[in-house]
Amino acid sequence: MALPDLPFESQFYPWQIQPREQLARQYHQNKLPHALLLSGQADLGKRNFANGIARFLLCGAPELEQACGHCSGCALIAAGTHPDLKIVQPEEASKQIKIDQVRALIDWSFHTAQRNGLKIAIIDPADAMNVATANALLKSLEEPAGNTLMMLVTHQPAKLLATIRSRCQRVEFARPMPEAVLPWLAQQLPGNQHLAMLLNIAGGAPLAVVRQSDEQYLQRRQVVAQRLADLLVMQASAAETLAKLAVDDPVMVVNLLLELIADCLKWQFSKNNKDIKNIDIEREIHVICESVDSDFLFRLYERVLQEARHLASTSNVSPQLLLEGLFDAISHRQLKVF
DSSP states (O other), rough: OOOOOGGGGGSSOGGGGHHHHHHHHHTTTTTOOEEEEESSSSTHHHHHHHHHHHHHHHSSSOOOSOOOOSHHHHHHHTTTTTTTEEEEETTTTTTTTTTHHHHHHHHHSSOOOOOEEEEEEETGGGGGGGGHHHHHHHHHHHHEEEEEEEEESSSSSSSSOHHHHHHEEEEEOOOOHHHHHHHHHHHTTOSSHHHHHHHHHHTTTTHHHHOOSTTTTHHHHHHHHHHHHHHTSSSSHHHHHHHHTSOOOOHHHEEEEEEEHHHHHHHHOOOOOOGOOGGGGGHHHHHHHSSSHHHHHHHHHHHHHHHHHHHHHOOOOHHHHHHHHHHHHHHHOOOOOO
């Protein structure tokens, strides 16, 4: 399911009130920093927050904490043609932000603003910069251009250079409380009776619930869990397992396997169902725990984590071959990590 576009009259999600108020207060007190690091787990709307702050700061007649939505500045942003707003993100067919993009950003930052005197850049995801690109940006953060605000968006801040992190004001997005999220989810997914469970499965990330949820979502999860259980109790071969999952997104399969194995380890050590996060596949978790020991599960977790990194890398790895190798290793209990 596609995430909803927020109109100007609703530029921030309900769980973003505190950071929005903080930055609006700094703006009105003329205390905005030259760089912000928007960090926190994925699917909390950090990029949307950056967009909302940019709209607010570039608005010709901003209200107390957000843009008016009616002035020429707001119209330019809505059309994607505002000259004082620059978005830097990985180019199509690439998972990295290239050094030429950052050099162009730095050059742009030293030009005079064309409208209300402020220029804003959004770098998303900031962790997509390699070392050379990050060092190029660092020079700009060390000697910032006047009246330019850079917003770096990431859910993996540890991948950024420590020197970059230290030169940004950190805006940390904590996992929101369910009571701040469930009413909003009920509006996005009317009639869904599993919102609390889906929010728990998503690790408290409301946008993940909306993005992932459809009529078959829970069923697809059940299939992945059941296939792993069948493979481990030797009721299915690696080839059969792969064939059953051929229609699924390999990233979804690998990520669910990681969560499934983590739940198995928790249950093996505590024997307490309350420790299980993915309660919709609780039965399969118990089956897996009864078929293998914790040592095997630790090795399996390391191997699946390795495959998750391969899928997320910039190399052109074949998801089909990756999953084939993984399931074959599981079926033969040969979980080498390379």
